[in-house]
Amino acid sequence: MDASTRYSFVNRPRIYLDYAATTPIDPEVWQSMSEHALHLSGNPSSIHAEGRAARTAIEEARKSVAKMLHASLNEVFFTSCGTESNNTILLGAVRDLQVTRIISSPIEHHCILHALEYLKTQYPVEIVYLPVTTTGQPDLERLEMLLADRPGPGTLVSLMQVNNEIGSMIDLNVVGNLVHQYGALFHSDTVQAIGFVDHDLTQLPVDFLSGSAHKFYGPKGVGFMYIRNDYTIRPLLYGGSQERNMRSGTENILGILGMARAMELAMANLDERQNHMQQMKSRLASGLLEHVPGLTINGHPSATSPKILSVNIPAGPRTDLLLMNLDIAGISASGGSACSSGVESASHVLAHLPITSTDKTVRFSFSHLTTGAEIDQVIEKVTRLTQKNQPEPAPDGNQ
Numbered sequence: 578m579d580a581s582t583r584y585s586f587v588n589r590p591r592i593y594l595d596y597a598a599t600t601p602i603d604p605e606v607w608q609s610m611s612e613h614a615l616h617l618s619g620n621p622s623s624i625h626a627e628g629r630a631a632r633t634a635i636e637e638a639r640k641s642v643a644k645m646l647h648a649s650l651n652e653v654f655f656t657s658c659g660t661e662s663n664n665t666i667l668l669g670a671v672r673d674l675q676v677t678r679i680i681s682s683p684i685e686h687h688c689i690l691h692a693l694e695y696l697k698t699q700y701p702v703e704i705v706y707l708p709v710t711t712t713g714q715p716d717l718e719r720l721e722m723l724l725a726d727r728p729g730p731g732t733l734v735s736l737m738q739v740n741n742e743i744g745s746m747i748d749l750n751v752v753g754n755l756v757h758q759y760g761a762l763f764h765s766d767t768v769q770a771i772g773f774v775d776h777d778l779t780q781l782p783v784d785f786l787s788g789s790a791h792k793f794y795g796p797k798g799v800g801f802m803y804i805r806n807d808y809t810i811r812p813l814l815y816g817g818s819q820e821r822n823m824r825s826g827t828e829n830i831l832g833i834l835g836m837a838r839a840m841e842l843a844m845a846n847l848d849e850r851q852n853h854m855q856q857m858k859s860r861l862a863s864g865l866l867e868h869v870p871g872l873t874i875n876g877h878p879s880a881t882s883p884k885i886l887s888v889n890i891p892a893g894p895r896t897d898l899l900l901m902n903l904d905i906a907g908i909s910a911s912g913g914s915a916c917s918s919g920v921e922s923a924s925h926v927l928a929h930l931p932i933t934s935t936d937k938t939v940r941f942s943f944s945h946l947t948t949g950a951e952i953d954q955v956i957e958k959v960t961r962l963t964q965k966n967q968p969e970p971a972p973d974g975n976q
Contacts, residue, residue, distance in 0.1 A: 591907045592951045597741055597769060597885050597942035598911055603794040603839055610796065610835040621828050622817060631830055638837035642801060645844050647777040654802050654823045655833050659768035660688035661813070662787035662802035665824075666764055667692045667735065669810025670785075671700050676733045676762065678703040680723055682715045684926040685737050686766055693735075707736075711931050712877040713745035717755065724759035732761040738786075739769035742926040742940060743876040744885030746770075753782030762808075768792055768800075772843035773851065773884060784808065788840075790832065795839030799832030850945040855883035857947045862886055864956035869963050875930060875938070885942045892935035895962055899937050906958050911940045 593601075613634065619627025621635055635655075643653045656662045667689070670676040679693060683706045693704045705723060707715040715736055724732065734756045739746050749765060756763040764785040767776070772793025776786070784807070789800040804810065816825030843850070865872050865888060875887035890896055903910055912924065927938055941955070 591909060592954060593909045594941040594943065594947065594951075594955065595909045595911050596944045596947075597744075597792075597940065599791050599797065600794045600944065601946075602791075602796055602835070603842055605842060606795055606835045606839045609838045610831045613834050614831055617830055617834075621830065622819065631828075635828055635830060635833055638833045641837040642840060645776075645840055646803060647779045648803055649806060651821065652778075652803055652806055654804065654820050655828065655836075656800045656802055656824060657798055657829070658800040659686075659766065659787045659789035659792075662789075662800050663688050663764075663766050664692050665810070665813050666785045666787070666802060666804070667696060667733075668813065670733045670762065670764070671696055671702050673810045674730070674733075674762070674808060676731060677701065678705065678727065678732045679735055680705045680707060680720060680732060680761075681735045682707045682709055682737075684709055684713060684740060684742075684929050685735070686741055686768070687925075689735060689737070689766055690925070709929050712880075713740055713743045713875065713926070713930060714747060714877060714880070715752075717752065720752075721755060721759075724756065724761055728759040728761070730760055730762060732759075733764060734761055735764040735766070737766040737769070738774070739767075739882045739885070740876070740926065741769050741885075742924060743887040743930070744882040745876040746880045746882055748880070749776075749781050749783055757782045769882065769885075772840055773847070773882065775844070775847065778803065778805075790836035790839055793839055793843045796832045796835040799829050799836050801836070846945070851883055853945050854943040854947070857943045857949070857952055858883050858886050858941075860949060860952045861941060861955060862888075864952070865959060868956060868960040873932075873936075875927070875932070883943070885940065887938060887940045889932050889936040889938050890959075890963055891933075892937065893963060895964075896937040899939065899959075899962060902962050903939075903958065906962075908955055908958060911942075912938055 617631050617634055619631040621628060621631040639650055639653050643650050679702060681689060681693060696702050697704050707719050709715055736747055736752060738749060753763045762784045763782060765783055767786045768789045769792060771788035784805045786803045787800065791797040812823050812825065814825045819825055819828055862874060869890060871891035873889045875889065890899065900910060900912055932938065
């Protein structure tokens with residue numbers, strides 16, 4: 578099933594370039610979930626045969642996820658999404674691990690920033706935001722100064738691996754080793770990286786991380802968190818003893834199974850998918866730079882995810898409604914994160930970058946489903962929409 582078949586709008590083919598917001602469910606994942614839905618009818622907490630079958634399926638999924646992360650089974654906990662995972666970890670670090678200072682950056686996802694602001698009002702915890710470079714990466718020199726000034730496990734560093742708006746990446750090894758050098762704890766929001774980057778948690782100096790299935794072609798409403806064996810935190814939800822007392826509530830069996838299958842497919846095809854996305858990203862970047870005068874690209878030139886391209890288009894009479902016009906033209910892109918009100922608003926990430934305030938920023942994000950023909954159509958459409966005096970042709974091609 579190709580992208581043009583999957584996405585249609587008023588019976589016209591559409592080009593979907595918003596995979597950082599969400600991905601379509603893989604047909605193989607859907608097939609697997611459908612098959613399980615027909616016979617896994619028991620409650621995993623029940624002791625009868627149907628319950629035991631459901632429990633076995635969940636534990637097989639956990640075994641699969643843990644194996645791909647090179648983690649222990651008891652370090653992987655299933656949740657509803659990356660937001661829940663990140664909130665549980667941050668709250669648990671302060672409440673249960675005696676963390677009194679959290680060092681983060683001002684361009685983290687809102688599920689981190691809003692959680693930190695809440696914690697500051699409820700607990701005696703200091704929140705410190707690192708400066709970021711012009712390419713959207715945290716200032717590691719400043720981080721080391723802060724860690725050296727107050728070493729020890731009372732500090733948690735929380736930095737995302739891949740920025741969801743501009744694609745800039747941090748090196749988990751470099752940051753984690755620096756954090757651990759000073760005895761602090763390290764958490765990374767890896768929602769945009771899981772399924773696209775290999776994570777060997779026997780080697781990576783990471784204490785906590787998170788994932789969300791719908792970012793790597795699994796179902797929505799299911800995710801996981803990794804908590805290193807050295808640490809024990811209490812749950813957000815109380816009630817039952819599910820997830821080894823870490824998350825009460827009847828498990829989302831089909832979602833968990835779908836996530837495990839999606840992750841298996843993503844990791845089995847990792848190199849092929851990465852190479853294809855990089856080709857599509859480079860093709861679009863080159864085409865837009867050639868045809869749109871004054872266009873600039875956000876993020877680090879090399880330490881960046883192949884799935885995200887964030888560009889700034891100089892202001893003009895036709896750029897204010899660029900995203901809407903692209904949508905009308907059958908192209909799905911975004912201005913940044915998809916996790917706010919559903920309407921365009923100022924980006925807290927872009928506010929920390931050296932971008933002209935009048936520029937129009939568009940985030941394109943790619944998939945192994947993206948085709949070269951689609952990229953060429955996007956280049957042509959963006960070029961036409963940003964030419965100041967050229968009228969947009971009617972849908973039938975007539976002026």
